[in-house]
Amino acid sequence: MNKIYQVSSGDFANAGKVSSALKGTLKQLNLDPKDIKRIIVALYEAEVNVVAHSYGGEIECLIDPQVITIIVSDTGPGIPDLKLAMTEGFSTASEEVREMGFGAGMGLINIKNNCDEMSIDTAKDNPTIIKLVFNIAKGDNDA
Amino acid sequence: MKLSEVVRIVDGTVLCGEDNLEREVLLGFASDLMSDVLTLLADDILLITGLSNNQAIRTAEMSDILQILFVRNKKPTKTMLDLAQEHGITVITTPYSMFKSSGLLFSNGLKPVY
Numbered sequence: 543m544n545k546i547y548q549v550s551s552g553d554f555a556n557a558g559k560v561s562s563a564l565k566g567t568l569k570q571l572n573l574d575p576k577d578i579k580r581i582i583v584a585l586y587e588a589e590v591n592v593v594a595h596s597y598g599g600e601i602e603c604l605i606d607p608q609v610i611t612i613i614v615s616d617t618g619p620g621i622p623d624l625k626l627a628m629t630e631g632f633s634t635a636s637e638e639v640r641e642m643g644f645g646a647g648m649g650l651i652n653i654k655n656n657c658d659e660m661s662i663d664t665a666k667d668n669p670t671i672i673k674l675v676f677n678i679a680k681g682d683n684d685a
Numbered sequence: 686m687k688l689s690e691v692v693r694i695v696d697g698t699v700l701c702g703e704d705n706l707e708r709e710v711l712l713g714f715a716s717d718l719m720s721d722v723l724t725l726l727a728d729d730i731l732l733i734t735g736l737s738n739n740q741a742i743r744t745a746e747m748s749d750i751l752q753i754l755f756v757r758n759k760k761p762t763k764t765m766l767d768l769a770q771e772h773g774i775t776v777i778t779t780p781y782s783m784f785k786s787s788g789l790l791f792s793n794g795l796k797p798v799y
Binding site for chain 2: 554555557558561562565575579582583586587590641642643644646648649652655
């Protein structure tokens with residue numbers, strides 16, 4: 543199963559809609575609730591990042607019985623110093639983002655802690671592509 | 686602790702999810718920082734927050750938190766309450782501060798997450 547969702551820059555009113563939609567899908571597929579939670583928490587942080595920091599982008603979810611892959615790609619402006627961005631507490635978030643309850647420099651760390659594999663392809667003035675891989679607990683889901 | 690007891694202790698008003706007041710809540714977590722809330726692994730948490738916007742509801746939804754207490758008489762919008770209702774989240778508001786609400790609930794037996 544393959545799903546693609548669009549995410550608009552700055553659209554805080556709708557930030558979380560993609561994560562909510564995927565959560566519904568994963569519930570229907572009877573995934574372990576613990577797996578659903580870590581996938582959705584990571585995805586929600588990534589979705590908020592696209593809304594808060596990028597020019598907009600899309601989220602692609604590839605759902606297989608044993609592995610779920612999420613590719614979050616935006617159209618820029620890219621992360622100039624990825625190592626710094628991965629430092630807990632570092633944030634370039636605007637006041638608006640902080641008022642939403644984010645921007646404490648925890649997002650990328652939260653994402654990393656909830657997935658089994660994470661890779662980030664980015665550079666200043668370039669798109670950012672984040673690939674997240676989740677290995678699914680063996681259960682009787684029928685994804 | 687039953688949600689109905691939470692309402693009584695903080696002199697709260699239930700804004701949606703009145704049908705769930707018999708639900709048991711074991712833990713309390715007070716924060717305005719949603720990324721912090723998103724790190725929680727435990728279940729049956731009451732989120733106590735002064736952050737009254739869509740992301741507070743969305744964060745609860747993503748974290749499987751089914752009850753939110755808004756402090757200092759924060760008034761959630763209709764959009765927020767509709768979203769909460771859609772996901773079975775009970776929303777309570779209290780005139781008390783986050784500190785007073787947390788203190789009262791803690792002293793009445795609600796446990797901290799950490």
